């Protein structure tokens with residue numbers, strides 16, 4: 001079945017340098033997909049190719065089932081029925097809020113159009129600002145105008161490039177949730193480019209992780225967070241700890257106890273990655289004795305840096321604030337071994 005947006009084996013180079021290397025991705029009807037990856041991995045270029053702002057060198061793009069790009073076809077952006085929201089919102093400064101939103105729907109009859117614009121402004125809570133100028137609005141309000149403007153022509157798919165990263169951090173979560181609520185209530189399929197894993201976890205139905213111009217993994221937030229395919233995906237979502245070991249008789253010995261390994265890793269050196277939340281305090285004598293080298297309050301959690309005799313590098317643990325300990329204390333630490341992820345030491349993160 002074809003999605004609202006389909007990229008198949010898309011390739012693109014800037015000045016002979018491949019920056020998108022065979023990317024395939026789909027946004028299904030009604031779905032919000034985040035394209036996630038570090039700076040420079042090619043996310044924005046994929047979005048620009050989908051929008052028609054760049055021409056691919058190989059592969060195809062379909063919007064609403066219609067082929068809009070291939071090596072020989074290039075439908076211009078304004079004929080693709082895609083909505084575009086950019087990081088800087090790009091509102092027209094000389095048009096009012098209502099005129100900005102009406103910009104893309106000039107060809108409908110005036111009363112239908114006016115009603116539609118008012119409905120949209122109502123939905124993004126900006127009806128009272130219809131006659132205001134963009135410079136009179138806060139960043140969050142400008143973002144909502146940009147969203148309403150992109151929605152007005154009823155696009156088959158919405159493309160958003162880092163739409164929330166220009167906003168003050170105190171505003172961001174709220175603006176984001178409102179935007180997602182509007183997109184969901186209108187069932188607009190959406191591709192959001194972001195470099196922020198927390199943002200992707202907060203808004204996406206599905207996350208596609210890119211690195212070096214390629215898709216590494218695609219799945220629900222739970223799938224990519226809990227079952228990362230490699231150390232890069234694991235550490236991208238925050239996994240500061242890793243231990244080295246080797247697989248003998250189906251197991252790897254660690255200071256927290258033996259861990260089962262898949263038969264394919266028998267005899268291999270492995271790297272075991274885990275998050276700070278996989279460690280917990282134990283009763284004295286029940287866990288591994290460790291010294292608290294540093295302890296910091298990070299909002300609801302306390303982050304500890306722990307050392308132990310059997311370790312070359314310190315471990316990071318995150319625990320509820322109510323169990324707070326002090327720098328210099330000796331503590332006993334145990335681990336939830338189910339949350340340890342093992343990769344061949346030849347798989348690089």
Ligand SMILES: Nc1ncnc2c1ncn2[C@@H]1O[C@H](COP(=O)(O)OP(=O)(O)OP(=O)(O)O)[C@@H](O)[C@H]1O
Nearest residue numbers: 014015019037038039040041042043044045046195
């Ligand atoms: N106009 C351009 N000319 C030449 N190279 C470019 C151009 N735009 C982007 N690039 C390069 O292409 C690669 C991919 O850039 P792209 O903007 O798609 O990455 P990104 O993952 O969106 O990163 P960021 O979040 O930093 O924008 C980078 O190496 C970048 O330097």
